[in-house]
Structures are given as C-alpha cells and as structure tokens.
Amino acid sequence: MILITILLIAFGGAFVTYLAGKISGKLRNILAVLVSLALVVLISLIYRREISREYYTLPFLNLKLILMSNPLSWFFAIIIAGIGLLSILYSLEYMKDKERLDYYYFTLLFINASMLGTVISGDLLSFFIFWEIMSWSTYLLISYKGGKAIAAGLKYIIMSIIGSLAMLLVIISLYSRYGTMEISAIASYMQTASIGYTLFILITSSLSFVIINAFWPLHTWLPDAHAEAVSPFSSVLSAVLVRKGIYGLYLFMYVILGLNILNKLHVGFISFSSVLCGIGAVTIVFAAFTALVQEDSKRILAWSTVGQGGYMLLGIVFATASGMTGGMFHVLNHCIYIALLFFVAGAIEHRTGGIRNINELGGLIKRMPVTFIAALVGISGLIGIPLTNGFVSKWLIYKTLILGNHPFLAFAAFVGTWGTVLYGYKFIHNIFLGQLPEKYKHIKEAPLLMQLPMILLTVTVILFGVLPGIPLRVISAIQRQVALPPLQTTLFGIPKEAGELNMINVLFAILISCFIVWLLFRRAAKSVPVQQDDSYAAGSYVPKEKYHYTVNFYNPLSKMITPYLRDVASLFYLNIARGTQRVCNIIRRVYVGEVGYYAMYIVLFLAFLIFIQMFF
Amino acid sequence: MRKIISLILLGIVCVGIIFALYSIPFGKDKIKVGKHYIYNGIKETGAVNIVTSVVLNYRGFDTLGEVTILFIAALGLGVVLYGKKKKRKEGLEPASLVLYTGCRFLFPLILLFGAYIFIHGHLTPGGGFQGGAIIASGFLLSYLGCPRKWISKERFNITESLGGLVFVIMGLIGLTIGGYFLSNFLPKGIANTLFSAGIIPILYCAVGFKVGAELAGIIYNMIE
C-alpha cells in the first residue's frame, strides 16, 4: 500500500498546496515543504524492500495498473524526491516575490509526482500516462516566465509529444500483440519475439527517450528550456527529468528485452548499441564545445546537461558491470552537481537582479563565498576532478570503454571532458574571479534557505567522491535485478579484482601534499593584499568600469570551432516546422470561400464514390 | 472550365444513376409496405384517404417533424430578418376599390375553402398542409389587396404554437391511453364519413391552422 500512498501524497499534496495558496502564502510554503519531505521519508522507508507490486485495476480495455518498487525504481525515486525537496526549499527564497506562486508550487509538485509515478509504475500504460502528465506539466512550468520561455516551452512540448507518441505506438503494439501491459510479462514474451519486431520496439521507443534525454540530433529543446525555466526548476529539469530518458532506455533495453536479445541485434558491424554509442559520443563532443562558446550561465549548464547525458549513455549501453554501474552512478552524480550548479546560477541571478550573462559579472567570490565554493565543487564534479563524485563514475565509464576496446568512444569522452574543463573554468572565472564590478559592490550572500540546499549538495558531491561505495551498493542492487553481474565495490572505491580504485588514498595524498605545500607557504615571507587595479596599472589611472577580461574568453578557439558548431539539427527542425506551416497554409486554401466550389466538392465526392464503386 | 468540370462530374453521376435505375423499372408494381396500408388502412385507421392515414397515422411522426420544420422556417425567418429596418410603405398607393372589395369578398371564402380542405383531409385528396397553404394564400391576398388590414403577427405566433401543442398533446394522450405515441385513441367511426378516423381530423385541423399561420407569418415577414 505504500506505493499508492506515495502517489496519493504526491498528487494530492500538489492540489492541497495549490488550494492552500489561495488561503495564505505561508501555509502553502509549509505544505509544499512538508509534502516533499514526506515523499523523501516514505521513499527512504521502502529501501531494501524486495520487489513489491501493487495492483489497481483500470476498468478499461481490461487493463491492470501495477505499481512496483524495485532497486531501479527506488534509485530514481529517491533522486526525484531528494532533488524535489531541495528545489522546493530553494524556491522558498528564490521565488519569494514572483507572481503566480500557487501555480508554480502546484506545478513543481505535480511534476515531481508524475516523475515518481513513471518510476514506480509496473506496467507500460501507467508508465506512459505518468510520462505524458510529466511532459505537459513540465511544459507548463518551462513557459512560466513568459518571454523567451514561451518558445522554449513550445519547442519542448512538441518534441516531447513526438517522443511520447512514438512510445505510445510501441506500447500499444506490444499490448495488441501480447494482450498485456505488465512489464515483467512483456519481458518474458519478448524473449521469443522476432528480431525485426524487437528492433522496431527498441528504436521507436528509444526515440522518445533520446528526445527527453536530449541526445544529439534531438537535443534542440533542452538548452532553451533549461535556460529559460526558473532556476529551481531548471535544476529539477536537468537533474531528474532529463534522466528519465536513461531510465526509459534502461527499462526497455535491459528490463524488457534483456541482454540476450540485445546481443543478437546487429547487422554486421552496426548494432543497436553501437548506434547509441555513436549518438552518445557525438552528443558529448558537440555539447561540450557548444557550451564553450555560450555566454549565458544557465545555457552553459544546459549544454553541459546535454553533454553529460552522453557519458551515461556510453556507460549503460555496455552491459558490463563497470559500464552499467558507471552510467547509473553518473546519473546520480550528474543530478547532484548539476542541481547544485543551477542553484548557484539561480543564486547569482537572484542577487544580481536576473543577470545571466556571465560576462557582466566578476569577482563575486568576495561577496558570495558560499556560493563560490558550491560552484567550485559543482564544476569540479562536472569536470570529474578526483575527490568529487563525477570522477568515480567517469572513471568507471572510461575504464569500460578502454578495456572494452572502444578507444574512439573513450576519446570522444575525454575530449568532452576537456571541453568541460574549459567551459567549467570559464563559468567560475567570469562569475566569481577577478574584478568586482561597481554595481555589485554591495550585494549579499545568497539567503540562508538558498544556501542550505547548496551546502547539502556540495557535501554530497564530496562525500560520494570520497566514499563512492555508498551509492555503488544501491546501484549494484539494480544490476542484480536485471541479471547483470554486479560490480564489486568497497566503501572507498573498487577492489583490486575489479580494477582498483581507491579514493581514500587519493584523498590522503592530496590532503598531505596540500598540507606540506601550505606549510611551505606559511613559512615563507608574508604577502600584502593589494587592490586589484593597483598592480596591473602600476598606480596610473585605469578606467574603473571593467578590465576583467571575460568577453569572448576563448576567442581564438571559438573562432576556430564556431563554424563547425552550427546547430544543424536545430536548423533542420526549424525548416521542417516552417515547411509544415507553409504546407498547412496551402492546405487551408482548399476552403476557398466560394460556395460554387464547395458545391462542386460535394458533387465531386459523390462522383468519386460512384466512380470507384462502379469500377472497383 | 468550371462548366466543363461540372458537366464531367454530373456525367459520372448520371452514369451511376442510370445503372442504379436498372433495378427500379418504371411503373411496375413494386409496392410492399404500401400494399399493407392499402389493404388494411381503412380497417386500421378509419380514414378513406390512404395517403392521409399514412401521413397522420402510420407515419404520423414524420408529419410532426414536418410541422416542426415549417415552424422552424417561420422562426428562422424571424431570426434572420430580426432588426431589419421597418419601412412602412408610406407612398404605397391604396388598392383600387375593385381590388379592395374583391379581396375582402374573397378572403373569407378562401379561408373557408382551406378549412374545408383540411377538415375533409381524411376523405378526399387534400389535408392540413394543402388547406393551410390555401389559407395562407388568403392572407397573401389580403396583404396585397388590403394593406391596411393586416393581422398582427402575435396571433399567428399563438396559433402556430397552439397548433403544434395540440399535435404533441394528442400524441401524448395517445401515449397514455393507447400505449403508443400518436395512437388513434378515439373511436374510428364509420369510414367515409366526416366524423371518422379517430384523431386524424383533429390532427389535420391542428396542422391546417398551424401551417396556415406559419405560411402567413412567413409571408408577413417577407413582405415587411
């Protein structure tokens, strides 16, 4: 009963929150926090439960709705609930003086609820229903801000509808073939399906997941949507919602089809997995370099979200213990640090009055140190500096790629990482380092309620980086569920038999070396703090406004790569959209407005009917 | 161009019709349900005029619909012509005396004739619609001939409504008494006499009044 309770609390909580908002804002805020807290608690309670199912009949087409919890769904559910809670907490301050807050909280809770629904549904129909609810409610929140967000939302919803319709096709086709929608039942039926049918199922369904996960040719909705949504929601979007694609792929590839079938799916060199790998690799590289030339803090993060998806894909496509673990772990890690980074971007936006262009900022480290640390740790996680969580998962993925003899994929992943280094540094440098502009001389650190989620996430990034064994244990349970060999783990990493990674050694090495260097540093002669313009201008006059070099930070490089970064896919879709519009406009001319023609249509139709009936 | 296309299309339809009509030879006796009416009509309805018995008894529901359609037309005309500027024909020359007198003379006769037609609908050719149309022509005459003697529209409306109501109420009474809507609950009487055929004359009277009023109303609306 606990699963339906979770869903009821999630959905009901959203509605109650909305209604409470009509009474008082405070009540609404408290309720929102309570609901999301309750979800976290409830979901933590079902950890370690064995696979449990709850049946609810939908008296329609004789379908059963099944709710199911298993390690996979628990893993995603806790991410969803956790990030949901943090983003609600964050919103309390961030959204304080915005309008239509009832709507905002309602939609945010509603999205969380529907995402929970997708992961704990045990049959494809309820999966799809929750998926669709998720799509449109997300749309409602993406467009919340108006302005540019409208177009972003429209782009998102159209692509998402395309994806979900593809999925619908698959689901219905499975249903009409096997007469059931239960995932486990379909999984057993699919073992005997023909190759062609399996391919159809796999390709069509993955269209939807590729879209939602924003893999390369279908990524175009994401940067806009993430950049234009309000920041707490961007973090939800980027951390959780986008990763539903990974969940879906995992579900279809491993839970429904299973390894045996996947291995059969190839034509010569090209197999389904290799196509996905290619997509992943292209996504990584393309996204990393596109992020490099962005000037908008949230857009950088959005593109990084696109890129990091590629790593996850590369991880989970290879059904080896380390690859799968790496992919899944990367989902978790990415969710943590990208949420953190969006919180950072939001905090800056909040304090500077909506500035997202990083070139206008600088030197904020002095005013917002906590935010800076959060950003630094977040970016380190994003890059994968050792001792942050991102490192462990990337390490696993690289290892899989290299040892699995896929050096070119590994190369793409590495290049992507280097791109990440570049834009990650740019993010920090342009926002936090250097000269503090005059107008931001008096801004304050982010409010406490906004700091709290950031601090929590920062700690988590480091914690999982040093003690990767904690999440890895959960992930290995997922693997056991789909009969994959689980990866052996220790608390600090991977034991020697599975390829030795020991984060605690690295931690001590770094700490000790830092200590030694620091001692050296302390012993040396003292230094005097000076004004930043002093040393540069040697005392002579420099304009106060801005000499922090930020604009076009990687100018030579951008000049070189920009020609290759034209978003061909985006243009292509735009042309399709325009073309469709044009065709529609032409088609509508059928209704010419002159009644004689209309009458002629009628007679034409009659004649046509008679004609074909006479002669066929 | 348009004409040619039209002709081609109509040609195709025409071919189809020709094929279709092969199975329906002209003038052959192919009556099926109708035969039943012809043989049992008098017995079952008491009306000598089989058409009337079909119109008001066997297919009385159609007639109700038909009355409704006319009603709709009247209402529709009212809706469409609503708010049109009423131009009283000031400069209208009064009709000549002959015409005026003729009209006044003929008007009651026409009404009477119409009434005759619909009252005897179950006996002779004719009926409510025909009678109503004749009555309406009387009003048309009076409108044309005696422009000053117009009858108020309200009365038409009331007559219309009452006629319709009588039809429906008769049907409902039939439903309660006979068990069927529009069933013939009155005694059928002796065939070929005026007071025969149960409710058919009553219905025809209602129809006659209604149609007369409606057509007159339509004419009124159009003229105005």
Next chain:
Amino acid sequence: MLSPVLLIAIPLGFSFLAPLLKKGAKYIPPIAMLFNLILSILLVPQVMRKPIIVLLGGGWPPPFCINLVASPLGILLALLISLVGFLVSIYAIAYIKEGATEKYHTLYLLLLTGATGIVLTGDIFNLFVFFEILCISSYALVAYNGDKHGLESAVKYLIQGSIGSSFILIGIALLYGLFGTLNMADIANNISYHSLQSPTLYVALAFFITGFGVEGAIFPLNAWLPDAHSSAPSTISAILSGIAIKTGVYAIARVTYTLFSAKGFMIFIATIGIITLLIGEMSALGQKKDIKRMLAYSSIGQIGLIIFAFGIATYYGIFGALFQLVNHALAKSLLFLASGYMIYRVGSKELSAFEGLGKKMPLSSLVFTIGAFSLIGLPPFAGFMSKISIISAGIKANNTALFVFVIIVLFATIIEGCYFFRVVQNLYFKKSRDPAHNCVRDGCPTTQKSEMPISALIPIIILALLIVAIGIYPRLVTGIIESAAIGLMDKVGYIHQILGIF
C-alpha cells in the same frame, strides 16, 4: 411511462410552447434538456439489458409504422445530446442577450430535438426529417448574430446542406424503389438477402455517404463547417461542433454498418477519415488568427479521427470512435463555450488578443486548457483514453494500411498539440499587450478580473470536471459505450430485435 419517445415529444412540446412565453423562453431549453437528461439516465439501465423498441402511430408492428430504437447507442447519444444541450443552454441564458432571443431558444431546443430524433429513430425517412429539423434550425441559428459573416456562412451552409439533403433523399428513394420499405431494419434485412452487387445499392450508398457527409463534415464536404462555426454565436458553435456533426457521423455509421454492412467499403471510410483528419488539423495549424475558426478546423480533424475509427470496422474501432465522439463533444463544446466569453471580453476573435487572458479570466482559461489537453489526448484527461483506444484498435486490426493510418493519426496529434499549445501559451504566458486593446465592450477596467457570469461558468466547469472524471475513471462511460459498440456491430441482432418484435 418512461418511453424514449418522450425524449423527442417533450422538447417538441416545450418548443411549441416557447413562443407563448416571451421572456420566459430562455428557461425552456434548460428545463426540457434537464428532463431529457434525467429521462435518458433513467433509461440507461433498462436499455443496457435490452434495447427498447418504441412503436409510433398506431402501434403497428415494424415495418408498418415508424419506430424508435432506444438501443444503447441511441441512448448514449441522446444522453450526450441532452447533457451538452443542457449545459450549453444554461450558458446561453446569460450569453444570448441581443436579437430575437425567444426565437433563438426555441430554435436551439428544436435543433437538439432533431439531433435526438436522428439518433433514436429506426426509420430512414424519419431520420431524414429529423435531419432536416437539425439542419434548418442550424441554418437559422448560424445567422443569428445578423452580421455579414453570420449571414454569409448561413447561406453557404444552407446551399451545401440542401444539396446534401437532396442527395440523402435520392438515396432514400432508390432504396425505397428497390425494397418498398423505409424501415432501416427491414432494408438491412433485404440487403443482407441481396448480395451487395446491385449497382443501385452502390449508388444509394454513395448518395447516403455524400449526403450525410455534408452534415458529418467529412472532407471535402465540410467547407461549410469552418465558416459556420466561426461566425455563429459561440453556443451554437459548441452545439454544432459537439452535437450536430456527431449526428452526421452517427448517420454515416448507421448507414454503413446497419443498413449496408459494407465491410469491404470500410477501409475506404477509414481513408476518408484520415484525409479529413489531416486536412482539418493542418488547416487548424495554418489558421493563426481566428480562434474559432481554428477550433472549427480542429473539429474537422477530430471528426476525421472518429470516422477513421469507425472505418477500422472492428469492435475496438467502434468503441474508440464512440468514446472519442463523446469526449470530443464534451471537450469541443467546452472550448467553444470558454472561448465565447473570452471573445466577448476582448472583443476580438484574434488569437493574439487572448494574450495574458489567463490572469483576467483564470477559470475560463483553466477550463480551456483542460479541454485543449483533452483534445490533444494528454492524460489524465478523457481524450487520452479514447485516443489510446483508437490507436490500439488500429494496431490490433493487423492491417498494414491501418497501421500507416495510425502513424498518421499520431502525426496529426502532434500538429494538434502545436496549435493548442499555441493558444494555451497565449493565454497564460504572454503578457497582455495593449490594455486599450483588450476591453472594448463592457468598459471593464483592464487590471480587474473579468470572469464570465456565474451561469456561464457553471456549465463549463461541469464540462471540465466531466472530462477529468472520465479521464481518471473511464468506467463512467465505457460501460454504455461498450454495449453501444456491440450493438452497432451486431446487425443481425438489430434486425431481429426490430422485425422480430411480434
């Protein structure tokens, strides 16, 4: 005495009464429709057990007199008609202010009566008569506003409609000439003895489909629809879209399934449906200005979907079609009603005038959104359930052509999503542009909320609640739809029930 004939007789009686009441006429349609609603709900359990055959006139056995067939299908549609009619009439009490109001209400009631008659009757000519009742009253009502567009569209509608009626009549005449009977069961009986080789039958079927297609708005016979829907008063648009064209579809289904049982012809019907769907949806996407016209095109699309589902010609297909029919009736009337007052408030049918209306008319915008989502087929709204059943029917039919059609349906859904989301974002996310532009009538202050009057709000909220309720708990309607679908499939049973009554 719960006879289904009262569903027709009582509204007719009321409508004859209405002109006598003058000012009180506006309360007549709600009362009559409420009566119908209650009656049809009461009839449902009875009908589900066994269809009621009502004899009219002298009570002679069929085929010798007109009979009504209160089958699950008929009662389902009658229920739908009275429900939508009831709600729309409540809306109309406040909405219809100018013009010949009592005539409006009477005509409105007659239109609904005609629709009820169409779905209940078992006689082909009687069907035609009720069809004419529906058509003629809608010609008049389309012109109700009295502006040039209303008149123009009414004239066009009238010309096309009367051609269609004449075609129906020719079809009837051909059938009558062939079989000498007008009772649908009898004709069906005869046709199933004949093999379908006779060219007369072909031609009659062609005439029927063309004739009913005009009212049923299949492409290319639907040119009247966008005009009429966009220029009629919103209540009438709602009824036309929610009820009138549905009866046309019903008639087509009745003719093809029961009368002719043209199994081989069904794939053609499905093709027509798909073409209609595509044309409708694409035109709606192309129509960026006039919201009512856009909704009208969307109606065309939805009708295409319904016809496609009928054309699948399996039980599931018919089930999906009927389900979609119900949902579309609810959702589209909701949309037209909601847009009615929006248009009234902003004084323009331009889509761009709706910007930022979500703040001024929050409830109307909300229900508009719900209706739009339901039409797109997003869960948890009603449209999702029906769309999914149509798609599953299409795939289950195991036919390559139908599979391709299903993909086209999905494509059309995307287009649908595009234009509906365009409106939704206009409502909610765009700031209203020019304050002066917004409130032309009523002189309402721009910042203030200007929600609809309460009597107009209640119906649309009820409709929205219904949509959500059906979406969450489809059992509300699926029971009767299932038996209706079975009834429509079961031609032999139909004939047997009617002709075997004595």
Next chain:
Amino acid sequence: MKSIEIIVPPVLAFIIGLFFLGLFRRIMARIHWRYGPPLIQPLIDVIKLFHQKSVQHGIMFNIGLIFSLAGSIVVVLFLPFGRICPLSESGGLLVILYIMLIAPLGLALSGGEGANPNISIGISRKFILSLGYEIPLLLILLSIMTHYKTISLMEIVKIQQNTSWALLSFPLFLPALAYLLILPAILGVRPFDVSSAPQEIASGTMVEYGGRYLALATIEHAFSLFIGISLFVNLFLGGSCNIVVFFIKMLVVFTIGVFINAVFPRLRIEQAIKYLWRLPVALAFIGLIIVSIL
C-alpha cells in the same frame, strides 16, 4: 619502507625538475653562444623568492596555487619512478590524467583571482593550448592503454620491460612520435609558450606572482617538467627498475625537447593549435586505428 617510498618520489621530482630547469637555461645559453647561469640557479631563485615579500589578491589567490602544487605532487605519487610507485593501486593512468588537471586549474583559479587582464589572457591561451595538446595526448594514451589492455601505468611499464619498449614496437612508435612532437607543448616551452609570453602579456599567469607565489609557481613548473618527461619515459621507454637509468632516459628526452625549443620561434595560439591538431593528431590517430584493429 612505505613511508620512504612516498617521500622519495616528490623530493626527487623536485630536485630533478629544478635541475632540468637549470639545465634548460644552460643548454639554451650554449645554443645561443653564451654562458648560462649555473645549474642550481633555479634552486637559488626559489630560496630567494621565498624570502621576498609579495602582493596578493585574496584567498583564492593562495589556495589555487597551493592546490596546483599539491596536485602536481600527487601526480608524481602516481607515476612509477623506477620501481617506486606509491599510489599504483588507486586507479592507474585515468586517475593521473584527471589529477593532472588539478595543477593547471589551480593555477588558473589563483591567477583568475588576480583580475589582471594579462593573466586572464594567459589562462585562456593556456587552456586552449592544453586542449590542443590534450587531443593528441589522449589519443596516444588511449592507444597505449588499448594496446596493453590495461589502465594501470605499473602494468604498462611491466609489460614493456618484459617485451620491448613501446617506442620500438610496431604500432606504438607512431603515438610515441606524436608524443615527442607535442612534448614542448606539454612542457609549456617554446614554441608553445604563448600562454606565458613574457614580451607580449608579461608572462601571462605569472604576472601577479612575486615572492613565495613565484617560488611555488616555479616549483610547480619544475614538477610539470618532470611529469611530462617521466610520463614519456614510462609510457614509451619502458620505465626502469633503476632510478639512475630512469634519470638518464629522462635526460635524453629532455635534451631533445630543449633542442626543439631552441630552434623554433614562438607560435601564435592558432598556429599552435593548427600544428598540434595536424601531424601529431594524425600520427596518433593512425596509431590508434591500427591498435584497435589489431
């Protein structure tokens, strides 16, 4: 014993790195037909700098630099030095790659805090340049790892010692060549010293450093020299069981690098990238293809 193993490599690296710095200036001077400074001049410089007062710009200015040096030290701990490799069991070559990021990032953070446009430009160039050489470097490393089917540097060294040097084995000489070609870029010396061009942007990242900061930066430079060269020795020259042999190998590689440095003029950043992405990438790529096919 273990503790000595941990202490020895950084200390040696410090010494060797500073020695290389001195040697570098010396050789350059000889090539330029002048006497250079004494070999221990860098050490003297460092000691001297530690006693000088300096200016600073904020907390990150310090921490970044500390991190940077610490990162380099940790990298050294990961590299097999002769037989000694304290952290060989903690993740192998992949970890090295990532920890190597700490040093430049730390420097960049520290420099970024200085807010001097020269620094920013320097950092920007440095990162671009690093992207430039990382691409061939990654290809090289990948081909090695793929070829030896391991990610542990110790293993790689061991296999080479058992068979033959990678430089001399068939497909791997291509990546080795590529590595040699990009070695100056890795070491940050001419022709790839555009990021710290003294004449143009006043030494770039170093411009605000003085006193202990400059000292630490110099040490860091020394370490990075050591890392770059020792990586080559380990990867392609089979490492060594013996510290002395190892040192000699490093010396040879270093000298080659210095000669290249001495004869080429400084490249502009675009030219550098173009250079790095042409021949070395092509070589490494071909190598990788061959490796992955074999």
Next chain:
Amino acid sequence: MNFLSNNIYYIGCFGLIFIGLYIVLTKKNLIKVIIGINFIDTGVNLFLITIGYIRGGTAPIFSRPGLNPERMVDPIPQALVLTTIVIGVSVLALALSLAIRLYHHYGTLNLRKIRELKW
C-alpha cells in the same frame, strides 16, 4: 424510342435534378443558386412520386366502394413528398430571407464577391 417512353419520367426528374445541380455549380447569382436548389428539390420530389407509380394506377383513396386496390399507386411516396415539399418550402423561405439580409450587407448577390469567409 421505347426506352425513352419507358423512362421519360425518370429522365424528366433527373433532368431537373441535374439542371439544378448545374445551376448551383456554375451560377454566381445567389438567387439563381436558390432556384437551382429548388430545381433539385422538385426533381427529387418527382422522383419519389415516380417510384411509387404504377402504370394506370389510381389515387389511393377509397372515395367510393369498388375501387380496385391492386390498381392503386403506392401511398407512401405521396406522403413522403408531402413532407419533402414542406421541407423544400422551408428551406426556400429561409434561403430567400438570408438572401435579403445578405444583400443589405454586401450590396450584391454575386457569390464570387461574397467570400469574406475563407481559409
């Protein structure tokens, strides 16, 4: 010739229908179109009557005893035609009234000019 004389009634009524259709399809004056519609109506009505006709039949009225029921024409089409005539009249009336109002608004009855509603 025999064919013609056998089917002259059919030819007549369908002739009317097709003429009416042709008018509707090609004429641009609204009044003419309405007349065309009326043509169609009339044709259809005639067709209905024709279908029920028996060669040499009498009206189905037993106005005096001794009429041969076998010779009577079908009463149903006659009843139907009664209805359709009324329908035709209604449509005609409505159409004409619409035409009147339309003329007020557009000042013309040319259907090619009355096309503000399109697309």
